Amino acid sequence: MIDQRDPDNPIADTYVFDLEMSEKGRRVNRLAEWLNSAENRDAFKADMNGVMDRFDLTAEEKQLILDNDWLNLVKTGGNIYNVVRIAHLFDVGLYPLGAQQLGISYEEFLKTRNEEGAT
């Protein structure tokens, strides 16, 4: 069998979403998938802690969300598309979220792009 992954040569700064990551991020991902409904998004915005408790988030996971610490939410098993869903409820879009993961400002990030208006 050809090994599709190469664990001896991990890709730098990359956290491939596999079954181990999915298990770690199970609570966060379930919450995020539940946000695919306007009613549920309103419920989250009205009572974030209550909703996070309902999905059994750990104290650490809750803090990462409240702190908008998207990079560590990814590292703790949040699938990126689900992290984007949660960030959206804090009015953080994909590119600012990306800049934060890179540790630079949004403006600095845009300067690294070929067409910075294509947001």
Add this chain to the structure above:
Amino acid sequence: MARIVAGIGTSHVPSIGAVVDQGRQEAPEWKPLFDAYVPVRTWLSDDRKVDVAIVIYIVIYNDHACDFSFSKYPTFAVGAASEYAIADEGFGVRPLPPIKGDLEFSAHICRHLVYEEEFDITVCKDMAVEHGLLVPMDLCFPQQGDWPVKVVPVQVNVLQHPIPTALRCFKLGQALRRAVESYDRDINVAVMGTGGMPHQLHGERFGHLNSDFDQWFLDRIENDPQSLCEMTHHELMDQAGAEAVELIMWLTMRGAMTPDAERIHRNYYAPMTTGMGLITLQDAA
């Protein structure tokens, strides 16, 4: 008899959908992308491709934890319904008419894949579709009102590893071609492989682009798809970014076309975080 009249490889970057909804296609930073689809649309509506009453697009796409959840994430899922709702991806439902299906054709595809090809797909009666499928439809069919073609959605897990190999995706395309050619109604079918090109959205490697890889991939998908089938997920992610592994879905489209298919259009534009690629193929005359 049903026949495949076109193969299309295209990106499905979600910001394209937002640009369409906001009517910003003519903005200078977006015009190069949308202009590239003008000749494609002319080609797709030429006499040879719409000379029958029914035109069906088999669209290979991935769900982004939207209609499917990681609690149950099918490796290959095929729609068998007469209509597919527009999904809420967490940002509201886009103002688009539902996608129309063709139940009889979908059912044939499902039976053929399971009975004749040993592709034991998940068959979906209810399937809400999202940007993975809708953005390619936006680009190819931008007119107002109902969609002019019917669709068979084919969903591939490219999010939660283990995901199918590149070779398996190619073989699915070959199986889809045999499924189409064993259908006895007179219909025209196009196969669309969507996703990519290079991008990485998570971690400190956010924004990774590799335009040399993109041009190489566009060459290979046209002339040497077998070499792409040999790529591992690691190689793809290493070169093109972790989320670019979805390019394996282009191989399903390629598998559905003949080995000597001729390329008609090709475009590449990389304004922001993702290389937006386009290629169209048709069987050699």
